[in-house]
Amino acid sequence: MNSPAISDRDRPLHRGNPWEVFLAFLKLGLTSFGGPVAHLGYFRTEFVERRRWLDDRSYSDLVALCQFLPGPASSQVGMALGMGRAGWWGSLAAWLGFTLPSALALILFAYGVTEYRGLAESGWVHGLKVVAVAIVAQAVWGMAKTLCPDRLRAGLAVLAALLTLALPSAAAQVGAIVACGLLGRWLIKLPTLGALQHHDFGISRKV
Template identity: 70%
Template sequence: MLEVFIAFLKLGLTSFGGPVAHLGYFRTEFVERRGWLDDRSYTDLVALCQFLPGPASSQVGMALGMKRAGWPGALAAWVGFTLPSAMALTVFAFGVTHWLALAQSGVVHGLKVVAVAVVAQAVMGMARSLCPDRLRAGVAIAAAMLVLLVPGAWAQIAVMALGALIGRFALRLPQGTALAQDSFGIGTRAGAVLLALFAGLLLASFVVADATQSPLLALAARFYQAGSLVFGGGHVVLPLLQSAVVPAFLSNDVFLAGYGAAQAVPGPLFTFAAYLGAALPASLQVWGGWGSALLMLFAIFLPAFLLVIGALPFWQSLRTRPGVQRGMAGVNAAVVGVLLAALYDPVWTSAIHAPADFALAVFAFGLLVFARWSPVWVVLIAAAWGFTAGF
């Protein structure tokens, strides 16, 4: 458990660039460096979390922690990855007018640029192992094109479904590719209970949101709904959160200030919920804002935990069947295409604005791929470069 916590705390302190970059950091740390699982198992796990609503990178982290150290490991992974950004955004909520320039600082821009190198490394490594033939390479390229031409979370789900169909009926895997079932330490009965609990809480949240006399409890129910019903990651959840808190509890200016700060911290964007909880009016705050921040954070992440841990035993059983293996091979190729598209938008488009940006991205890529430096040191170098160069 301590090993899991320390590993994810390090990532929670350094993983800038959004969920796509997080998946690249995870792959480098847990597939290449630590060898907790192989590339194929990792990408299968990514595919599962892409199909589920909620924060995909956090769900991948919970599953990795579960695999390594059971239930305590799943909790340790979530706490380690979430704690740094949640604390930073909570503190920011207490002094929002003083730190507004943080999101536009040169340090943060340098960290966005290094995310380009991290995602590029992930695309290259995953393509090498998951697209070894023309059919799967074609699926990856087509998936990237479709996602770029038809943006939105549903397009990503559609291309993975098409990849599954192509893989299932057109792909021929060589003999000897039987896939051993990974152990995540949870049985199907426990998984079914968690999935039923998720569905029951979701239904109850609609009743609580309308019937309770407690504004704080009603708001927590709305946050649970947001975490349950949103595909496509943190940015997609923002409209739901905005409708929940603006203008009833917060002004739009305060909401947008927090959103800007959320871009400047590492870790999952869903920790924006902690900012909103801490920024609530004093009459609704618990423990000086820290308690309400924790409540909103728990409410928005709880469905992600119930869904991914509950789905794992069924997913692990299905993925060992030959037909499912072929379908998953097609999905894996499509995931590479989705990651390739994300390398351009939003990772490249939000970071590369000048030749100096591209130079830093190339330098970071060289350190990661050829010098094989730890991503932590590369991130620190990029932050220092951004600060001294005055991006």
């Protein structure tokens, strides 16, 4: 008796190794400037568009989940990407590769500020602050086209932004997350149970 054909979705996912994950995140750790929002944009470009470790929908779901958790979303997304690619060691490799360069640079900068009091107020540091605004804006615009593809979701994003701007506090941020989550649950059409069962939250099968 012939065994039933195995669909592409039932085939084992392609796995990487911790060294591959470390090198991928080290590259980003050495070249990615800006804060957590900018990092999420860099992650999408590198791991969704270029390397195709996962698809856009899976990445959007992962970002939404990490935004709901306390702590820096970019670190959580990075470790989750590493875990999805190479397990627990992949998660550690992603954290080390992405965090180590900035940690070393911050230590060196702290020593520099201690030795040279005017370093923090120098013109080149203020120039870096201006560039950071442009980097974050570019990252937000890049993700907005994917996360807010229609008027309804764009409206929820604007509503959340207005709420956090009007009430700049941690409570307002939590309130915006909860409110938009409830509104999205009520207004946005959810996929069927069958679609959820076949939805791939893992790594792309492309080698």
